[in-house]
Amino acid sequence: MTPRGWDGFPRLLHAEWTKFRTVRGWTLGVVTAALMVVLVAVLAGVSSDQRDRPVVPIGPDGGPVTDSFYFVHRPLTRDGSITVSVSALTSSIPTSPGNLRRDTVPWAKAGLIIKDGTRQGSPYAAIMVTGGHGVRMQDDYVNDTADPSGESPRWLRLDRSGNAVTGSTSTDGTRWNTVGTVHVEGLGSTVQGGLFVASPPSVQGMGTDVTVSTADFEDLDTRSGWHGRDWTGDQVGPESAGFAGYPVGTSGSVTESDGRFTVTGAGDIAPAVRYSLPTGGTLKDILTGTFAALIAVIVIGALFITTEYRGRLIHVTLAASPRRGRVLLAKAVVLGSVTAAAGVVGATIALPLGERLARANGVYIFPATTSTQLRIVLGTAALLATASILALAVGAVVRRSAGAVTAVVVALVLPHLLIANPFTPSGLSDWLARVTPAAAFSVQQTLVRYDQVSSVYTPYNGYYPLAPWAGYAVLAGYAVLGLAVAVVVLRRRDA
Amino acid sequence: MKRALHAEWTKTRTVAGPWWLLLGAVVLTIASSALVTSLATCHTAGCHTDTTRLSLTGVHLGQALIAILAVRFLSDEYDSGMIRTTLAAIPHRPTAFAAKAVTLTGVVAVAGSIAILGSLLAGRIILPGNGFTPAHGHPALSLADWPTLRATVGSILYLTLIALLSLGITAVLRDSATSTGAVLGLLYLFPVLAQVIDDPHWQRLLHQIGPMSAGLTIQATTDLHTLPLTPWAGLGVTAGWAAAALAAGGLLLHIRDA
Known part of the structure; x- marks a missing residue:
């Protein structure tokens, strides 16, 4: 034409x-x-x-986040490191009010975290064992890195140096592999660091059920910069828009005996999605x-x-x-x-x-x-x-x-x-x-x-x-x- | 009236359009119902699925063809100018309009029955294969079960009410495209709007007054207490819409030049 x-x-x-x-x-x-x-x-x-x-917590990048988990913490000023071994992580889903069934919650998290205080939405970096996705290093809610070693390490470590936080893993506590170093903007000179357990709702068909997870931590060790000797257990964000709460009859807790910490937690530290913010x-x-x-x-x-x-x-x-x-x-x-x-x-x-x-x-x-x-x-x-x-x-x-x-x-x-x-x-x-x-x-x-x-x-x-x-x-x-x-x-x- | 009915029936019978639309409504209702049921699965006891309602999902689609049929039942006469002949032959306009409504009700009731019973039968055949078995708390669909019978009869009535609603709206608007748009808007927009309304009272109200969302509660057989309306009250709302549309259409036909 x-x-x-x-x-x-x-x-x-x-x-x-x-x-x-x-x-x-x-x-x-x-x-x-x-x-x-x-x-x-x-x-x-x-x-x-x-x-x-309740107000929706906002993360460092301006997006909505879920920031509700069980935190066992101590203050850390400037640089320092923390090491722990995670010996067990178990999760449960309620079958009826008051009754729980053991199940895998793929994104149940137990590990170490360094966070700019317990305010919801504050910047953080963490390394953790998960229920079904191996060891991960995460920071500022949206960033997620898998442990490249491909092994199933029990030992976790976080090193803070200024704004840089390095996560490492080890199978024996002596030979360490670096997972990654992240630069966390906005970490104050004194931050809170320690153990955490999170247990996000589990997808069941077209809906979700609340879950609860318990982890055993051993060989907890802190180097330089940490204050005091006592660990404080807190539920971060108990009344948060994105937190569905604990299953009936359970609550967040920490117990210590012979250097072994047993921590129970629910919630998540992650970006908020539509279902968690209905x-x-x-x-x-x-x-x-x-x-x-x-x-x-x-x-x-x-x-x-x-x-x-x-x-x-x-x-x-x-x-x-x-x-x-x-x-x-x-x-x-x-x-x-x-x-x-x-x-x-x-x-x-x-x-x-x-x-x-x-x-x-x-x-x-x-x-x-x-x-x-x-x-x-x-x-x-x-x-x-x-x-x-x-x-x-x-x-x-x-x-x-x-x-x-x-x-x-x-x-x-x-x-x-x-x-x-x-x-x-x-x-x-x-x-x-x-x-x-x-x-x-x-x-x-x-x-x-x-x-x-x-x-x-x-x-x-x-x-x-x-x-x-x-x-x-x-x-x-x-x-x-x-x-x-x-x-x-x-x-x-x-x- | 008898003569008027006979005339309407002859007009319907001798044109191919209505038959194709009725056939289309039957086929589409059954096919879409079967498609939806074949995609649903139940692996454990306690799926809490309303299998009767699931099997009758095709009404959502089938009603659209019934609406076209009903709109064209009248608008074709306006398009071709036939309406003047019809009204010359039967000068008493309410009789002419009533004859149209009765004829339409008859053909839609028959086609609707085939479509609904066919969908239910498809569900009865397909569902057990997808895990909806008595062991999982889902006995085979049966008309001997009162809620299922209510859903079945109610769905047929629902389709005829939608036809009458469409006829009434067409008598008001007279143009086929505008009438079809109005009918489909009335049917489909209430549930869409209800979704965006955050206030639960408003949301409930929209579900209660929408001709489709209210009328289709007649298909519910389980968890009736969670519905905004009882099944028969819901169908009553649709009947109210149809009656209002017919009254407005009949009145305008009576007082307006054709």
């Missing part, structure tokens, strides 16, 4: 734009779409009230009005073509521009631009407004960077535009607006409803969020999965299986396919 053949395209666009803007109902529909996004954001913001809830909100929640907007733009998309058939205007349109594929393309461009504009306007107003209102009511909103927020706004616009173009394509094929509207609404909204139902099997949710056009809602996600936190990472909780734009590409694929079929059908068929 020569570029010359496209000379008439701007005129075609102008014609379609004139058709669009002169139908008052369609303009009204687009404005309604943008308005729905904003209205639902306001509704979501004002209807929530979390003001009496009262937290996401930007995706604020943009729930996108669903209402979708229905509006889908109706408009279908009407944009089916009205031509009903009024027999299609004969005039195709007589004026015999290149039928191009007519459809011009319609798609006009429709896509108008609905995308509605999406940009709606989301740009809704996001800061909804976030502000929700925050004013004490709701914790999972943070998102500026580039993520930009992606959400553009993604929402692209989602609305592509959905209406899909409706246009289906409308051109079936020539019936009821069928076109239903097909696209069902394809986009119904999978989401099934995903949003907490009782839907997770296999089905994941499948729906991958192959149906509803996969595109992943452009609005802000949550991050962490390998070192076992949780219920389902679309229901805001964790989509596909990356944001990959999810959008699924919808775009359907729209391109729909347009291709529509062009072929339109060319072959009498109008």
Whole structure:
């Protein structure tokens, strides 16, 4: 096709734009779409009230954290080291209130930690034995390094030198392997250091159960910089938003006999995820009005073509521009631009407004960077535009607006409803969020999965299986396919 | 009225569209129900799954086709101008509208029965293979079991109510795309909005007044006390929506030029 053949395209666009803007109902529909996004954001913001809830601890990088564990500590000024051997780590899960069953909790943690005080969210570095992931060195909640030695060492050591903390392991207490050195910003000159036990909730099907773990420590040894002789046992963050507490009948404790410390603890020291902060909100929640907007733009998309058939205007349109594929393309461009504009306007107003209102009511909103927020706004616009173009394509094929509207609404909204139902099997949710056009809602996600936190990472909780734009590409694929079929059908068929 | 009914039945019978939609509704309901049940598994005793409700999940999808059928039942007449002929033949508009509603109820009840019983049968066949066995506390689905029978009959009634709701809305809006959008919005948006509302009272209220979320409580057979409504009260809410839509549609048809 020569570029010359496209000379008439701007005129075609102008014609379609004139058709669009002169139908008052369609303009009204687009404005309604943008308005729905904003209205639902306001509704979501004002209807929530979390003001009496415990405050969510914030980590050094600004993200929400869980910082509740059992800490046996002593002050350490400036440099020093601490060594211990972990002889046992056992975990239990309640089977019924008061009854416990021994089980593996993969991310149960027992080891050494140096932390800038017991304030929640303060910087730290730790080395630990875990229930199912070997020996790990972790710092500042989000960083996690596996012990590269591949052995199963019992001995752990932390050396502090200024802001640098080095973690080492040993199988015999004499030959040491370095796991890593981390630079912990914000460690004061006097910090708290010692033993810790954490036991995060265990994933059971679609939910989690609280757990409790007990570890035995021997051969505890401290070098230089440590104050006093007595160890203090404390539950860090007992009343924290992300702490589910101890199983009924258990509590955190430390006992010492003959240099052997037995420490019982629950909770976790890790980044917070949606399931551990059920009262937290996401930007995706604020943009729930996108669903209402979708229905509006889908109706408009279908009407944009089916009205031509009903009024027999299609004969005039195709007589004026015999290149039928191009007519459809011009319609798609006009429709896509108008609905995308509605999406940009709606989301740009809704996001800061909804976030502000929700925050004013004490709701914790999972943070998102500026580039993520930009992606959400553009993604929402692209989602609305592509959905209406899909409706246009289906409308051109079936020539019936009821069928076109239903097909696209069902394809986009119904999978989401099934995903949003907490009782839907997770296999089905994941499948729906991958192959149906509803996969595109992943452009609005802000949550991050962490390998070192076992949780219920389902679309229901805001964790989509596909990356944001990959999810959008699924919808775009359907729209391109729909347009291709529509062009072929339109060319072959009498109008 | 008899003549009007006969006319409506002839119009329905002699066009291919409604039959395809009814067939589609039956096939999609059963197929999606079977898909969902085949994905659910139960490995230990106490899965606490409402197997009846699980087996009838396809209604979520099937109702959309029933809605198209009901919308087109009236909007096609407006699109083609046939509505003037219909109203010329039966000048008493309430009779003409009632005849449409009765005919629609009849065909949807029949198709709905096939779809619902088919879904239940699919569940009865598939579920034991996925671990939903009597040993795990899940006896085979049976109509002799009162809650299951209630869910079955209720789901059929639910589908007919959705058809009547759609007919009423179409009589008000007259355009097929807008009516379909309105019906689907009414059905699907309540549960979506309820999710984002943080206040439990509001959330409960939205579940209680949404035509789909309230009506489908009729499918529940276990843990009834946790539901925002009793099963029959829930279906009653859907019936209220359908009655209101029919009344508004009938009234507007009566006073407006066709």
